[in-house]
Amino acid sequence: MNDLTQPGVTQDTLTQLHEKLASKSLDRVRDLLSEMHPSEVADFLESLPGKSRETIWNLLELDKEGDVLAHLQDAVRSELLEQMHPHEVAAATRDLETDDVADIIQDLPENVQDSVLLSMDEQNRLRLASVLSYPEDTAGGLMNTDVIPIRADVTLDVVVRYLRRVENIPEKTDNLMVVDRENLYLGTLSMIDILIRDPEEFVGDIMKGETGISADLSDKEVAKIFEQRDWISAAVIDEQGVLLGRITVDDVVDVIQEDAEQTVRSMAGLGDDDMFAPIFTSTKRRAVWLGINLATAFLGAWVIGRFEDTIQQLVALAVLMPIVAGMGGVAGSQTLTIAIRGIALGQLGKSNARALMLKETAVGLLNGLMWACVVSVIVIFWFGNVSLGFIIALAMIVNLLVAALAGAVIPLGLKRYGIDPAIAGSVLLTTVTDVVGFMTFLGLASIFLVS
Amino acid sequence: MNDLTQPGVTQDTLTQLHEKLASKSLDRVRDLLSEMHPSEVADFLESLPGKSRETIWNLLELDKEGDVLAHLQDAVRSELLEQMHPHEVAAATRDLETDDVADIIQDLPENVQDSVLLSMDEQNRLRLASVLSYPEDTAGGLMNTDVIPIRADVTLDVVVRYLRRVENIPEKTDNLMVVDRENLYLGTLSMIDILIRDPEEFVGDIMKGETGISADLSDKEVAKIFEQRDWISAAVIDEQGVLLGRITVDDVVDVIQEDAEQTVRSMAGLGDDDMFAPIFTSTKRRAVWLGINLATAFLGAWVIGRFEDTIQQLVALAVLMPIVAGMGGVAGSQTLTIAIRGIALGQLGKSNARALMLKETAVGLLNGLMWACVVSVIVIFWFGNVSLGFIIALAMIVNLLVAALAGAVIPLGLKRYGIDPAIAGSVLLTTVTDVVGFMTFLGLASIFLVS
Numbered sequence: 081m082n083d084l085t086q087p088g089v090t091q092d093t094l095t096q097l098h099e100k101l102a103s104k105s106l107d108r109v110r111d112l113l114s115e116m117h118p119s120e121v122a123d124f125l126e127s128l129p130g131k132s133r134e135t136i137w138n139l140l141e142l143d144k145e146g147d148v149l150a151h152l153q154d155a156v157r158s159e160l161l162e163q164m165h166p167h168e169v170a171a172a173t174r175d176l177e178t179d180d181v182a183d184i185i186q187d188l189p190e191n192v193q194d195s196v197l198l199s200m201d202e203q204n205r206l207r208l209a210s211v212l213s214y215p216e217d218t219a220g221g222l223m224n225t226d227v228i229p230i231r232a233d234v235t236l237d238v239v240v241r242y243l244r245r246v247e248n249i250p251e252k253t254d255n256l257m258v259v260d261r262e263n264l265y266l267g268t269l270s271m272i273d274i275l276i277r278d279p280e281e282f283v284g285d286i287m288k289g290e291t292g293i294s295a296d297l298s299d300k301e302v303a304k305i306f307e308q309r310d311w312i313s314a315a316v317i318d319e320q321g322v323l324l325g326r327i328t329v330d331d332v333v334d335v336i337q338e339d340a341e342q343t344v345r346s347m348a349g350l351g352d353d354d355m356f357a358p359i360f361t362s363t364k365r366r367a368v369w370l371g372i373n374l375a376t377a378f379l380g381a382w383v384i385g386r387f388e389d390t391i392q393q394l395v396a397l398a399v400l401m402p403i404v405a406g407m408g409g410v411a412g413s414q415t416l417t418i419a420i421r422g423i424a425l426g427q428l429g430k431s432n433a434r435a436l437m438l439k440e441t442a443v444g445l446l447n448g449l450m451w452a453c454v455v456s457v458i459v460i461f462w463f464g465n466v467s468l469g470f471i472i473a474l475a476m477i478v479n480l481l482v483a484a485l486a487g488a489v490i491p492l493g494l495k496r497y498g499i500d501p502a503i504a505g506s507v508l509l510t511t512v513t514d515v516v517g518f519m520t521f522l523g524l525a526s527i528f529l530v531s
Numbered sequence: 532m533n534d535l536t537q538p539g540v541t542q543d544t545l546t547q548l549h550e551k552l553a554s555k556s557l558d559r560v561r562d563l564l565s566e567m568h569p570s571e572v573a574d575f576l577e578s579l580p581g582k583s584r585e586t587i588w589n590l591l592e593l594d595k596e597g598d599v600l601a602h603l604q605d606a607v608r609s610e611l612l613e614q615m616h617p618h619e620v621a622a623a624t625r626d627l628e629t630d631d632v633a634d635i636i637q638d639l640p641e642n643v644q645d646s647v648l649l650s651m652d653e654q655n656r657l658r659l660a661s662v663l664s665y666p667e668d669t670a671g672g673l674m675n676t677d678v679i680p681i682r683a684d685v686t687l688d689v690v691v692r693y694l695r696r697v698e699n700i701p702e703k704t705d706n707l708m709v710v711d712r713e714n715l716y717l718g719t720l721s722m723i724d725i726l727i728r729d730p731e732e733f734v735g736d737i738m739k740g741e742t743g744i745s746a747d748l749s750d751k752e753v754a755k756i757f758e759q760r761d762w763i764s765a766a767v768i769d770e771q772g773v774l775l776g777r778i779t780v781d782d783v784v785d786v787i788q789e790d791a792e793q794t795v796r797s798m799a800g801l802g803d804d805d806m807f808a809p810i811f812t813s814t815k816r817r818a819v820w821l822g823i824n825l826a827t828a829f830l831g832a833w834v835i836g837r838f839e840d841t842i843q844q845l846v847a848l849a850v851l852m853p854i855v856a857g858m859g860g861v862a863g864s865q866t867l868t869i870a871i872r873g874i875a876l877g878q879l880g881k882s883n884a885r886a887l888m889l890k891e892t893a894v895g896l897l898n899g900l901m902w903a904c905v906v907s908v909i910v911i912f913w914f915g916n917v918s919l920g921f922i923i924a925l926a927m928i929v930n931l932l933v934a935a936l937a938g939a940v941i942p943l944g945l946k947r948y949g950i951d952p953a954i955a956g957s958v959l960l961t962t963v964t965d966v967v968g969f970m971t972f973l974g975l976a977s978i979f980l981v982s
């Protein structure tokens with residue numbers, strides 16, 4: 081049994097596992113694995129390079145495979161699924177919750193999906209079909225179909241007798257879903273009320289009337305509602321209001337985690353790269369981003385190239401120009417990050433975009449003024465050239481202003497055209513701050529400093 | 532009532548609110564606010580510039596203030612709390628859950644904290660004291676003290692009769708906590724079991740034995756366990772194993788959200804800046820980061836300065852050098868992001884650091900080789916200088932290799948010295964890729980290209 085009061089145990093176990101794996105003591109590894117929670121095995125698999133992943137996977141008990149798959153991140157899961165036979169996938173996923181099976185199935189190639197579905201028994205296949213008919217990133221794709229509907233026109237006593245006959249009451253049942261004769265969703269009845277209220281009362285008189293979540297609502301919206309309302313479970317309904325299933329908060333936690341992670345990854349140009357993806361896969365995933373950045377870097381170089389004569393006459397310009405461009409980039413990224421998260425969390429839109437731009441421009445101006453003073457003093461002492469000090473100060477103020485404006489405008493503009501600002505934002509911003517930085521600094525110098 | 536099946540409503544309401552606010556139709560704003568969920572009001576406040584925040588706050592009904600405060604992010608909450616009288620804070624927080632009150636109180640200055648505590652009634656003060664005795668970012672700081680403990684040596688029938696007498700059974704009760712005569716935590720009894728099992732059975736025979744979460748466990752560890760185990764609630768115990776309270780998943784959701792957000796903010800050097808912090812506050816919060824970056828930019832400039840003569844003889848070097856440095860920065864950031872999230876999620880440690888470094892170096896080398904070829908071809912055509920093409924290719928390969936290595940080593944090293952890699956990582960990395968990029972490219976050029 082895991083002693084949860086000592087979280088260090090996990091890190092120790094991991095180190096032990098790595099050691100045993102390195103020394104090929106596979107029996108010992110098998111023992112350790114059998115004591116671990118499936119989610120811990122998933123964590124361990126994610127922390128391993130590709131080859132060791134296979135070794136560990138083959139040491140795993142068959143009845144643990146499904147749970148481990150459910151806890152793995154998509155990229156690693158696909159990798160392992162590729163090596164499994166459809167029958168094995170069907171067997172491994174037999175006892176999982178519907179939404180977890182659906183997640184796994186959707187990672188398989190079309191033809192393998194069909195084989196897996198055919199290997200399942202009738203009941204599981206039907207449960208799955210309704211979840212699979214909705215995209216993975218909607219309420220319908222998140223839901224479980226293991227909901228126990230009860231009718232509003234029965235007494236609590238009847239409900240309790242009914243519950244005693246139900247074979248598997250799903251875990252995490254804090255309340256039951258109430259429906260009418262047509263299976264239209266009406267609201268919830270809490271387990272607590274069933275316990276403490278008079279058994280002769282009718283469900284309809286005690287239940288809390290509520291609207292369900294529409295099956296085609298996006299998973300991010302679902303997460304937002306759960307987070308705002310502190311819900312534990314909620315009903316999912318179709319367009320007619322018919323109860324389809326329920327979403328529990330543990331699935332929502334994964335969506336929230338995934339969403340924030342994705343912003344971090346997108347902003348760094350990682351796509352869905354994972355820590356130990358095969359080398360060629362990682363190289364390919366990251367190459368695109370490097371290529372795009374290279375193209376914009378050449379744009380910056382081209383701008384500098386327009387001023388070759390100026391630089392030839394005063395090489396100090398070449399020494400200092402990366403400072404102007406770089407500071408613009410850093411300041412712009414700050415604004416960009418604020419704007420991207422504001423958009424992702426639904427707090428930044430048309431109605432307050434203007435206010436944000438004004439505020440960011442003011443912040444950019446103040447920081448521009450402050451650091452321009454510092455820079456100009458250093459430059460004047462370093463190069464003994466007062467005009468150069470003034471010119472770099474002016475260029476920096478301009479670039480920090482432009483950076484603040486671009487940091488706010490770019491993500492809002494991208495959003496408008498349906499492009500994810502987290503992916504395209506930073507490369508566009510750097511292009512702007514590089515081009516403006518080089519152009520202002522070298523341009524001002526060519527006008528005022530050299531003949 | 533909010534129709535949750537149409538999430539668009541929220542965005543519409545927000546736009547309406549912004550419009551009414553701009554046209555000073557404050558009565559209409561008040562009506563809209565009274566229909567909104569406290570979490571929506573919190574979202575709306577966060578999306579407003581400072582002055583409008585005050586206006587809205589003053590329009591809010593007093594009995595909604597507490598719930599809204601509980602949903603606000605720290606920076607905005609502190610801002611509003613500064614204007615509230617201690618009595619008002621005490622009144623507003625009266626009906627909140629203990630952990631929410633504790634969160635709010637901890638944002639107040641020491642002397643105000645005491646006044647608020649004194650304005651509370653005895654019972655609330657006692658409940659709070661136990662939560663406040665633990666740091667905000669531990670299991671103890673997260674817990675609620677509203678737990679209903681039941682004894683193992685009673686029958687289910689007794690439990691039900693007891694529950695009927697309890698005045699406020701807390702929401703989100705999926706199971707009850709079982710303790711022995713000394714209040715030592717033993718395990719959980721699910722509400723479902725109470726309903727469907729024989730009333731004559733003893734709690735001790737049906738309950739699920741479990742270890743509680745230690746009160747001083749960090750909130751991130753708590754979040755990880757909840758996420759891994761798909762828990763809804765868990766018991767919090769002290770060193771002796773005495774039941775102190777319980778943590779529910781909705782509080783954990785906030786920790787998870789906050790944790791990922793913090794990585795994004797830290798990496799951009801935003802600290803705890805929010806979208807509409809006062810201009811001077813934002814300027815100050817971001818200035819530090821700009822200053823640090825400026826210092827490292829001067830380090831880069833100093834390196835370039837060593838090669839003034841070389842650049843004077845071949846200005847093309849000044850044109851191209853930002854490309855070498857920039858590509859290193861982008862590639863390094865990709866590795867850095869992977870490593871920082873790996874560390875934050877506990878998947879990267881001593882045991883697999885070596886494997887990550889090897890993998891990242893290989894990816895860096897492959898991408899270096901590929902893009903170096905592209906760059907050299909472009910440079911040869913642009914400047915008609917084959918040697919220059921070879922030198923920039925070589926410099927890029929070296930810098931991408933160093934970038935990959937630095938992207939993995941820097942966060943691991945910072946972590947070892949107890950520094951948050953998300954905060955200090957990117958500035959250190961850029962320093963390395965700038966210095967190495969400029970030095971290799973200009974150095975190689977000074978040896979092989981110019982006399």
